[in-house]
Amino acid sequence: xxxxxxxxxxxxxxxxxxDTKEPATAASGDSIPVVPLKHPVRxxxxxxxxxxxxxxxxxVAVNERYRxxxxxxxxxxxxxxxxxxLTILLTVVSMTVGIALGTLLAIMRLSDNPILSTISRGxxxxxxxxxxxxxxxxxxxxxxxxxxxxFGLPFGGPSMVLGSANVLISPLGAALxxxxxxxxxxxxxxxxxxxxxxxxxxxxxxxxxxxSGGKLMNRVILPQAMRVVLPPTGNQVISMLxxxxxxxxxxxxxxxxxxxxxxxxxxxxxxxLIVASLWYLLMTTVLSFFQNKLERRYGxxxxxxxxxxxxxxxxxx
Amino acid sequence: MTTAMVEARGVRxxxxxxxxxxxxxxxxEKGSVTCLIGPSGSGKTTFLRCINHxxxxxxxxxxxxxxxxxxxxxxxxxxxxxxxxTARSRLNAGMVFQRFNLFPHMTVLENIIEAPVHVxxxxxxxxxxxxxxxxxxxxxxxRGHSYPQELSGGQQQRIAxxxxxxxxxxxxxxxxxxxxxxxxxxxxxxDVMKSLAEAGMTxxxxxxxxxxxxxxxxxxxxxxxxxxxxxxxxxxVLGNPxxxxxxxxxxxVL
Numbered sequence: 001x002x003x004x005x006x007x008x009x010x011x012x013x014x015x016x017x018x019d020t021k022e023p024a025t026a027a028s029g030d031s032i033p034v035v036p037l038k039h040p041v042r043x044x045x046x047x048x049x050x051x052x053x054x055x056x057x058x059x060v061a062v063n064e065r066y067r068x069x070x071x072x073x074x075x076x077x078x079x080x081x082x083x084x085x086l087t088i089l090l091t092v093v094s095m096t097v098g099i100a101l102g103t104l105l106a107i108m109r110l111s112d113n114p115i116l117s118t119i120s121r122g123x124x125x126x127x128x129x130x131x132x133x134x135x136x137x138x139x140x141x142x143x144x145x146x147x148x149x150x151f152g153l154p155f156g157g158p159s160m161v162l163g164s165a166n167v168l169i170s171p172l173g174a175a176l177x178x179x180x181x182x183x184x185x186x187x188x189x190x191x192x193x194x195x196x197x198x199x200x201x202x203x204x205x206x207x208x209x210x211x212s213g214g215k216l217m218n219r220v221i222l223p224q225a226m227r228v229v230l231p232p233t234g235n236q237v238i239s240m241l242x243x244x245x246x247x248x249x250x251x252x253x254x255x256x257x258x259x260x261x262x263x264x265x266x267x268x269x270x271x272x273l274i275v276a277s278l279w280y281l282l283m284t285t286v287l288s289f290f291q292n293k294l295e296r297r298y299g300x301x302x303x304x305x306x307x308x309x310x311x312x313x314x315x316x317x
Numbered sequence: 318m319t320t321a322m323v324e325a326r327g328v329r330x331x332x333x334x335x336x337x338x339x340x341x342x343x344x345x346e347k348g349s350v351t352c353l354i355g356p357s358g359s360g361k362t363t364f365l366r367c368i369n370h371x372x373x374x375x376x377x378x379x380x381x382x383x384x385x386x387x388x389x390x391x392x393x394x395x396x397x398x399x400x401x402x403t404a405r406s407r408l409n410a411g412m413v414f415q416r417f418n419l420f421p422h423m424t425v426l427e428n429i430i431e432a433p434v435h436v437x438x439x440x441x442x443x444x445x446x447x448x449x450x451x452x453x454x455x456x457x458x459x460r461g462h463s464y465p466q467e468l469s470g471g472q473q474q475r476i477a478x479x480x481x482x483x484x485x486x487x488x489x490x491x492x493x494x495x496x497x498x499x500x501x502x503x504x505x506x507x508d509v510m511k512s513l514a515e516a517g518m519t520x521x522x523x524x525x526x527x528x529x530x531x532x533x534x535x536x537x538x539x540x541x542x543x544x545x546x547x548x549x550x551x552x553x554v555l556g557n558p559x560x561x562x563x564x565x566x567x568x569x570v571l
Contacts, residue, residue, distance in 0.1 A: 205418035
């Protein structure tokens with residue numbers, strides 16, 4: 001409040017400045033000297049923030065209890081690298097399945113067939129409405145409900161036994177199932193929003209050119225939906241990357257769980273959490289970089305995209 | 318009498334309880350230009366969209382090049398066509414929209430070659446050559462690598478015409494092609510349409526440009542309230558209208 005009121009008074013002091021500018025305009029005629037607006041409050045705030053940030057950084061650097069030596073020694077430890085690898089695997093597989101299933105759910109949700117759209121709606125309702133942690137533990141304990149997994153006809157018809165649920169759905173399998181099915185529900189809503197954002201005239205134009213079904217979707221509608229779908233999907237990938245740390249409850253040695261195993265032995269809790277965080281930060285940074293590139297790719301032809309230099313035009317000009 | 322490109326017999330169309338088309342009878346001869354005029358809400362655009370089966374006909378028969386639109390007739394029954402068959406049958410007609418509806422994520426050239434390559438499966442190199450010729454024909458030979466949004470409305474509409482022509486249609490449908498344009502851009506689009514008519518293309522044009530209708534049309538059809546009120550050569554319908562509703566409409570527009 002204080003800073004804004006100061007800014008208001010600063011603005012009230014402006015008129016004299018512009019008054020002195022007026023005669024100069026009349027005299028020179030063509031170019032008017034411009035005195036830029038000054039922001040003294042903003043400047044002071046920035047200086048204070050820099051000082052706070054520097055002192056915090058200084059403290060982190062000199063505080064021995066951070067044990068940077070331990071951080072460095074574990075940064076490339078084999079268990080940590082293996083854990084990071086598994087985290088990437090979980091993210092890639094779950095996001096891929098999530099996006100594919102989510103696209104299918106979104107198209108079902110938009111279908112004219114009321115049964116398809118209701119099924120999709122129900123799926124989204126269920127998987128968004130229950131905690132991911134509960135879903136993960138549920139899949140982990142699926143053998144309690146279905147000790148044997150078999151393939152066959154419903155309502156007690158003949159079936160072929162595939163094997164014990166405990167063997168077929170390993171902890172890793174349970175983690176992938178839980179993460180993918182949950183992600184699909186969120187992606188379905190994101191993709192539905194993207195498809196809905198495409199102008200109805202695009203369907204008319206594509207149909208008039210003889211397109212239908214998958215071709216119309218893949219060539220015309222989905223590429224345009226991408227522009228709207230990408231930013232929230234980037235969010236989803238990053239939150240998935242970190243969300244995979246939930247699977248540590250299933251005793252899967254992802255990045256976080258690997259760090260936990262190490263500090264359970266050597267009691268260096270904080271340094272190992274820093275190690276894990278540094279890896280998470282590195283991975284999310286790389287992801288953001290690719291998100292940026294993709295957004296630029298699918299923004300082509302729209303206002304928000306940077307304009308391409310058109311060769312033919314410059315040649316004729 | 319057998320050379321009709323479009324033949325409508327008692328075509329009806331409802332949106333819910335509202336009857337938009339109340340039995341349209343119309344013939345469009347091959348190589349002729351028909352202009353549909355009338356107040357907004359008279360059903361002109363809906364009828365045009367029926368010709369391309371973008372709207373389903375509820376009753377009556379609509380033939381394009383002697384094929385029933387959207388249905389197959391067998392044993393005295395009409396069977397609704399599958400989406401893929403309907404899509405095929407749409408290839409007879411090219412369509413140009415009021416809002417252009419170019420694909421914004423593709424360059425101008427990609428817009429034009431999209432359907433010939435991905436619907437007809439023709440070789441890309443061959444289609445690109447034709448597309449360039451079409452661009453030259455609409456006076457935009459140097460804009461192939463622009464994106465639609467970088468062009469003016471008039472230029473976008475000329476590209477939309479080129480895109481429809483790339484499918485080599487037998488018939489061109491225009492849905493108020495100049496209504497979304499700034500007044501100074503209307504002429505360039507009408508010029509392209511005139512040259513197309515001179516080249517012998519069969520055209521059905523929903524328009525408010527009565528000057529264009531008078532100059533280019535072989536047949537002017539005045540629609541109001543979902544029926545054809547009056548039709549005939551332009552000098553008759555526009556110059557000497559017989560019906561009160563036509564007179565009232567023309568007096569407001571002119």
